[in-house]
Amino acid sequence: MSMLNVDNIQKSFGKNEVLKNISFSLEKGEVLAIIGSSGSGKTTLLRCLNFLERPQKGKITVNGEVLFDGDTYSKQKESEIRKKRLHFGMVFQSFNLFPQYKVIENIVLAPQLQAKEQLKSTGEYMGVKTYKEAQQKIMENALVLLEKVGLSEKKDAYPCNLSGGQQQRVAIARALALNPDILCFDEPTSALDPELTGEVLNVIKGLKTSDSTMIVVTHEIEFARDVADKIIFMADGVIAEEGTPQQVINNPQNPRTKAFLSRFKQNFS
Ligand SMILES: Nc1ncnc2c1ncn2[C@@H]1O[C@H](COP(=O)(O)OP(=O)(O)OP(=O)(O)O)[C@@H](O)[C@H]1O
Ligand SMILES: [Mg+2]
Structure with a gap:
């Protein structure tokens, strides 16, 4: 069984059909670019x-x-949606850290809220029964994550005192803190100066070795080829081509993929 199955997703904004029957699947531990x-x-x-x-x-x-399921969809409570959303972690182009909170607070905030909610409804959170114990677990985990993104020494800094690359690495740690099944990145490096891009891409590469399942929207073609197990090339709301990096980037079949890749300076063949 695949970890993620997306079947025939269709999305329009007014008359503009933006996603036209998108289908794909992803296995546990796979990286999709x-x-x-x-x-x-x-x-x-x-x-x-x-x-x-x-x-x-x-x-x-x-x-x-x-x-x-679009066929059976009925309006859901916000709490239901929040629960479903937890399957996915999201890292945006623009970091979106809370500026008034320190790095460590940015990471523990959401898990603490989750712990409160879960303790109230089930009496247990990650094997513990009190909020104090939960807080301790959350803090320990946050410190491990900060280490993973190479920012242990910045734990008490405020976002405004970090570089863009550092802020984005905090955003990655924050997304991981909720332990999502699938971590999604939307152009995680496109707001960064070129010299800061590498440090963020390296963190994402590092996550691949620790078996995270990821979807990365990126314009970094070289990175996509390096890190992805599978590539999807989208054009006008359809998947125009999909396959391994070898297939899609080194040997594209669709003229639109070829035209898109030819815009990048490097020759990928
Ligand atoms: N909230 C919205 N309301 C109306 N139209 C929207 C909305 N969000 C996106 N669109 C439209 O949907 C289409 C796809 O937009 P989307 O942001 O998904 O593209 P993208 O592939 O992410 O582009 P980019 O590489 O520039 O980020 C565009 O035509 C956009 O104008
Ligand atoms: Mg976009």
């Missing part, structure tokens, strides 16, 4: 997975659990 020109629907697709947008049609299944 989504490439494609501006306006092809990449961000909209990630937003549909994260319940930030609601598709008109289609089905989204994670680990066999149907999270969304």
Whole structure:
């Protein structure tokens, strides 16, 4: 069974059909890179997975659990949606850290809220029964994550005192803190100066070795080829081509993929 199944997702904004029957699947531990020109629907697709947008049609299944089914959809409570959203972690182009909180607070905030909610409803959170114990677990985990993204020494800094690359690495740690099944990145390096891009891409590469399942929307073609198990090339709301990096980037078949890749300076063949 695949970890993620996306079946025939269709999304329109008014008359503009932005996603036209998108289907793909992802196995546990796999990295999917989504490439494609501006306006092809990449961000909209990630937003549909994260319940930030609601598709008109289609089905989204994670680990066999149907999270969304356009045929049977009825309005859901915000708490239900929040729970479903937890399957996906999201890292945006623009970091979106809370400026008034220290790095460590940015990371522990959401898990602490989750712990409170879960303790109230089930009496247990990650094997402990009191909020104090939960807080301790959350803090320990946050410190491990900060180490993982190479920012242990910045734990008490405020976001405004960090470089863009550091802020983005905190955003990655923050997304991981909720232990999502699938971590999604929407152009995680496109707001960064070129010299800061590498440090963020290296952290993402590092996550691959620790078996995280990831979807990365990126314009970094070289990186996509390096890190992805599977590449999807989107054009005008459809998957124009998909396959291994070897297939899609080194040996594209679709003329649109060829035209898109030819815009990049390097020759990938
Ligand atoms: N909230 C919205 N309301 C109306 N139209 C939208 C909305 N969000 C996106 N669109 C439209 O959907 C289409 C796809 O946009 P999307 O942001 O998904 O593209 P993208 O592939 O992520 O592009 P980019 O590479 O520039 O980020 C565009 O035509 C865009 O104008
Ligand atoms: Mg986008």
